[in-house]
Amino acid sequence: MMQLLFIVVAIIGAGYFLYAKRAFDFFSVAFFSAIIYFMPGFFGYLPFPTNNSPILGATYFVMIFVLFLTLLGRVFYNAVMSRRVINKTFAGGDLLLFFLFCISAVCLMMTFLTVGTVLFSAHKLKIMSLLSHWWVVWENAIIIGGVLAFVEKKWKYFCCFLAFVAFDVYVGFRFSAAMLFISIVTLWLYSKGRQRLIINSRWELFLVSLGGACFFIYKFLYILVKLGDWQQIWQSLAKLSFFSKVFTQSEPFTTLSILNTVIQRNFHAGFASLAGVLHLFLLFGNDLNLHSVTFNSLFQPVIFPLIKFQMANNIWAEMWSAGGWFLLVLFIIIFVFVIFCFSFLLQLKDKRSLALTVAMGSCWSFYIHRNSFSYQLQLERRILLVWFGCLVVSMLICSALKRPHITHSRYTENR
Secondary structure (H helix, E strand, C coil), X not given: CHHXXXXXXXXXXXXXXXXXXXXXXXXXXXXXXXXXXXXXXXXCEECCCCCCEECCHHHHHHHHHHHHHHHHHHHHHHHHCCCCCECCCCCCCCCHHHHHHHHHHHHHHHHHHHHHHHHHCCCHHHHHHHCCHHHHHHHHHHHHHHHHHHHHCCHHHHHHHHHHHHHHHHHCCCHHHHHHHHHHHHHHHHCCCCECHHHHCHHHHHHHHHHHHHHHHHHCCHHHHHHCCHHHHHHHHCCHHHHXXXXXXXXXXXXXXXXXXXXXXXXXXXCCCXXXXXXXXXXXXXXXXXXXXXXXXXXXXXXXXXXXXXXCCCXXXXXXXXXXXXXXXXXXXXXXXXXXXXXXXXXXXXXXXXXXXXXXXXXXXXXXXXCCHHHHHHHHHHHHHHHHHHHHHHHHHHHHHHHHHHHHHHHHHHC
């Protein structure tokens, strides 16, 4: 019964977002992201803790509530908000894109100097153990830079940032590529105004679906790519069993298993993992040995002791485990409210602020399903800090360059 209700809500919501004449926004991103991460709900089973574990009715309730509130939030937004341009702008910062490119180049160079040829290794865990703040800044700078270059239509810069993102994917990380992909799709479809997506942008939807599928497929091929084993790659792509593996072993099946098993085992971790949010107020909390207790470190040894690889997180499971149904429902409402705010800010006229909004909104709307609360906020903070740091430097340089001109003009007028 709950599975059928989930499917009905998913179909009704998808029909609304695809057929209703409305502008594309972060509600659209959030709804279809939820559909992706709740994908196992259509089949009714999960691979963990044992193969073909049934999905609980309570798990279906969580999925239905997230989808329903996202849909309801968009209907409410459409009723109370009118599309208009937010004309708030600020002076200076014209060199922001240039400094984002410079920071990206410098950070990548420093990463090569500190990590070396290990970046080309097929051992991702070894790479991750050696990466430092240079890589973190670089990864976020190329996201913001790519989005800003697209907004400003600076295609030479855009190609440079696209090359940086391609290298990030080659190393074995998909975060920057996913964020840039979602950001560009959001800007692209939003710029078309009010439309029926399934009618007016069907080819765009096809390309987006194809691009999204590539993210799932590449996860199972990137090691072969780094090893240069192209023969094995082509053999894998020629097998139907490979695509079945890509689907059944994809991240949504793992993350939803966490939620399902946490509820099934009645696992309550308290607020230990949420306390890590306090460390976000410090720039380099890890360097000060202020290591937070992660939700994964709490649940995996207890409810998934036989799984050797590190599973992702599930923010809905974390909220339920910390504060029960009350906290979970409250957080889903907060989640939708934040989407409301990001959707409203898509109307910003200032391109620099718009680039920040789109990058942070994409991260919140999509990646929240596979993260803990503290890590999700950390991702948002990184984007904000890199953008703000480069903006301040850009504004200071612009001010310094303009000052001699102003002084000379006043001197000429006095004479």
